[in-house]
Amino acid sequence: MSVKTFTPAAFHHQSAQALSNPQLRHNFRGAMDGLMAKRLGSFDSWDIEALRDLGQGIRQKALRYLPDLLEQLEANCQRNGITVHWAESADDAGRVITELCKARGAQSVIKGKSMVSEEVELNARLAEAGIEALESDLGEYIVQMAEETPSHIIMPAIHKNTADISTLMHQRTGTRETNDAEELTHAARAQLRDRFQTADVGISGVNFAVAETGTLCLVENEGNGRLTTTVPPVHIAITGIEKVVAEFKDVPPLYALLTRSAIGQNVTTYFNMISGPRRGQEVDGPEEVHLVLVDNGRSRMYQDEEYAETLQCIRCGACMNHCPVYTRVGGHTYGTTYPGPIGKILMPHLLGLNTTKNLPTASSLCGACGEVCPVRIPIPKLLVRLRNEAVGEGKGNIEGAGSARRPMEAMGWKLFSWLARHPRCWRVGVRVVQACRSAVPKRVAPWTDNRVRPTPAATSLKQQLAQRRRS
Amino acid sequence: MSARDRILSRLRERAAPAPTQFTELDYSVMHRPLDAAVRKTRFLESLRAARAEVIETTEATWTDALAKVLDSREITALGLGEIHPWAQAARRDLKDGRRRLVSFASVKGREAFERLEAGLTSSCGAIAETGSVCLWPDADEPRSLSLIPPVHIVVVDERHIYSSFFELQSAQSWHKGLPSNALLISGPSKTADIEQTLVFGAHGPKALVVLLITRSD
Ligand code: SF4
Numbered sequence: 001m002s003v004k005t006f007t008p009a010a011f012h013h014q015s016a017q018a019l020s021n022p023q024l025r026h027n028f029r030g031a032m033d034g035l036m037a038k039r040l041g042s043f044d045s046w047d048i049e050a051l052r053d054l055g056q057g058i059r060q061k062a063l064r065y066l067p068d069l070l071e072q073l074e075a076n077c078q079r080n081g082i083t084v085h086w087a088e089s090a091d092d093a094g095r096v097i098t099e100l101c102k103a104r105g106a107q108s109v110i111k112g113k114s115m116v117s118e119e120v121e122l123n124a125r126l127a128e129a130g131i132e133a134l135e136s137d138l139g140e141y142i143v144q145m146a147e148e149t150p151s152h153i154i155m156p157a158i159h160k161n162t163a164d165i166s167t168l169m170h171q172r173t174g175t176r177e178t179n180d181a182e183e184l185t186h187a188a189r190a191q192l193r194d195r196f197q198t199a200d201v202g203i204s205g206v207n208f209a210v211a212e213t214g215t216l217c218l219v220e221n222e223g224n225g226r227l228t229t230t231v232p233p234v235h236i237a238i239t240g241i242e243k244v245v246a247e248f249k250d251v252p253p254l255y256a257l258l259t260r261s262a263i264g265q266n267v268t269t270y271f272n273m274i275s276g277p278r279r280g281q282e283v284d285g286p287e288e289v290h291l292v293l294v295d296n297g298r299s300r301m302y303q304d305e306e307y308a309e310t311l312q313c314i315r316c317g318a319c320m321n322h323c324p325v326y327t328r329v330g331g332h333t334y335g336t337t338y339p340g341p342i343g344k345i346l347m348p349h350l351l352g353l354n355t356t357k358n359l360p361t362a363s364s365l366c367g368a369c370g371e372v373c374p375v376r377i378p379i380p381k382l383l384v385r386l387r388n389e390a391v392g393e394g395k396g397n398i399e400g401a402g403s404a405r406r407p408m409e410a411m412g413w414k415l416f417s418w419l420a421r422h423p424r425c426w427r428v429g430v431r432v433v434q435a436c437r438s439a440v441p442k443r444v445a446p447w448t449d450n451r452v453r454p455t456p457a458a459t460s461l462k463q464q465l466a467q468r469r470r471s
Numbered sequence: 472m473s474a475r476d477r478i479l480s481r482l483r484e485r486a487a488p489a490p491t492q493f494t495e496l497d498y499s500v501m502h503r504p505l506d507a508a509v510r511k512t513r514f515l516e517s518l519r520a521a522r523a524e525v526i527e528t529t530e531a532t533w534t535d536a537l538a539k540v541l542d543s544r545e546i547t548a549l550g551l552g553e554i555h556p557w558a559q560a561a562r563r564d565l566k567d568g569r570r571r572l573v574s575f576a577s578v579k580g581r582e583a584f585e586r587l588e589a590g591l592t593s594s595c596g597a598i599a600e601t602g603s604v605c606l607w608p609d610a611d612e613p614r615s616l617s618l619i620p621p622v623h624i625v626v627v628d629e630r631h632i633y634s635s636f637f638e639l640q641s642a643q644s645w646h647k648g649l650p651s652n653a654l655l656i657s658g659p660s661k662t663a664d665i666e667q668t669l670v671f672g673a674h675g676p677k678a679l680v681v682l683l684i685t686r687s688d
Contacts, residue, residue: 139664223675267601281610
């Protein structure tokens with residue numbers, strides 16, 4: 001099955017498929033176990049709770065003053081020579097970037113890692129305009145070669161093992177087949193070297209945009225992000241409007257949380273801070289830098305104070321690394337750009353609950369995601385809220401509210417609620433149910449597919465207590 | 472109305488109760504000062520753990536150390552600045568004709584990718600806690616000098632090692648403005664994108680050599 005056919009609406013079918021693929025489960029289990037252990041170790045010398053408090057505070061402060069900070073960011077970027085563009089939707093973002101590329105007569109684009117660019121399906125939009133976009137992050141390069149989408153927001157090719165990647169690179173690029181990750185990595189380096197030089201435009205994401213200084217911060221290990229933002233004559237950075245932070249001093253705490261939560265590293269190899277195109281006598285760096293601020297549903301989420309907490313996210317991926325559901329079904333099963341717990345609370349806002357109503361139910365509510373989230377997003381609480389909205393009366397602050405509502409089920413609960421408030425009728429009801437105990441059919445699908453048939457007890461708890469008191 | 476105005480006005484429409492002044496955040500968890508001696512050891516340890524080569528040397532002898540690094544790695548074309556004091560010292564002391572000393576400004580595009588075997592840069596500070604070197608590239612030592620050649624050699628003065636990133640940016644008042652590009656570099660480039668196997672030498676330099684100028688005073 002090609003990954004392109006994954007959709008959030010087919011979540012149940014996709015998870016059944018994923019669960020019956022032992023290799024896939026093995027790849028995810030191994031990777032997630034390693035990541036969890038490394039994360040824990042990396043906070044050793046820290047007061048992790050105090051640091052999370054600060055991280056949460058910084059993100060909440062940024063959201064509290066979001067419109068003002070965006071204006072400040074825009075003004076300071078412009079002062080630094082960065083052109084700022086605003087995109088209301090994925091279409092807008094695609095159009096803005098395509099036009100910028102066309103204005104430079106660009107034919108090829110080299111890309112650093114950017115989940116927002118995945119969200120707005122930028123590569124496909126550029127392709128429509130005849131512009132070739134090549135991913136340069138190794139994981140993204142592999143995923144693009146396989147014509148797939150990332151299965152994890154930090155490690156896009158985590159679903160593949162070395163043998164898969166070797167076969168793929170052999171078929172697509174003629175790389176010698178090997179089980180040596182180092183050889184494969186160096187082959188990819190050699191394959192991409194020229195492409196950095198010949199690309200007309202470099203496109204990257206942004207990890208933090210600092211309003212105070214007009215600085216775009218990029219976190220990476222490979223150096224492809226630096227090449228993307230340094231070598232081509234134009235750099236376009238694309239990011240969601242929520243990525244702004246107020247002050248520069250907010251950056252070190254978030255960076256400390258991000259690398260540790262994501263991959264259990266104290267630091268990444270590169271922390272790249274861009275505050276404009278080349279200046280004065282400088283001989284390299286892009287001649288033009290553009291920042292594209294993407295809304296795509298975020299300002300609507302912002303209307304609701306509880307949903308707005310989703311926007312605190314710094315995209316570390318810790319919630320998926322610790323999620324028992326994600327670990328078993330993998331990232332593609334969700335059928336959305338962002339998988340795992342963050343995807344379950346974010347995608348319903350971006351796509352509407354109509355197609356994503358199954359996502360919030362794919363949780364045991366064990367609470368692990370909320371416990372590890374470096375900025376303390378109450379993910380379980382938001383999952384419950386979204387479940388309620390999905391089956392509610394459709395008045396919720398989200399598109400597609402009420403789309404999972406089934407009239408019979410809703411009636412059933414209404415009846416239950418009425419009975420529970422009317423003790424006499426309740427008692428009659430209990431007797432009726434007890435009398436019909438044996439009438440429960442042998443198979444109540446889907447319950448009895450995996451569990452024993454439920455039968456009401458012969459005597460209720462209350463009846464038993466009453467008997468006991470009498471005897 | 473432009474997209475910008477529509478987005479901003481939607482954000483401003485938020486029905487949420489107007490916040491009273493946001494309470495000042497507590498940054499004390501970020502204050503993690505280290506003694507000077509500990510700073511140096513921590514810096515060395517962290518960088519070595521990240522597979523950087525670190526050589527302790529002195530202001531008087533560092534160009535000898537540099538020459539040794541170049542010889543042992545068989546580097547015959549070194550990119551470096553012309554104005555920075557470290558670059559000037561290197562130009563003065565390495566004039567034995569064994570290697571070409573190239574100013575980056577004179578090589579362009581493809582040439583830079585193919586001809587330079589190493590780049591020498593100065594630094595504007597370092598971080599003990601994470602083993603990071605801070606660079607503010609400029610016209611003399613451009614961004615590519617620490618990025619494109621397969622080996623990046625950087626000179627760090629022991630006196631400029633700060634405990635943490637938080638301390639460094641506050642001591643140097645970064646909030647007042649930054650150069651077009653500022654960098655923290657904490658080792659050679661690496662990736663673990665293939666089945667979590669850590670591999671050094673992804674797209675950036677395959678090796679990072681830090682020449683640490685130690686001070687006896
Ligand atoms: S929700 Fe929290 S844990 Fe998940 S990616 Fe975002 S910041 Fe990380």
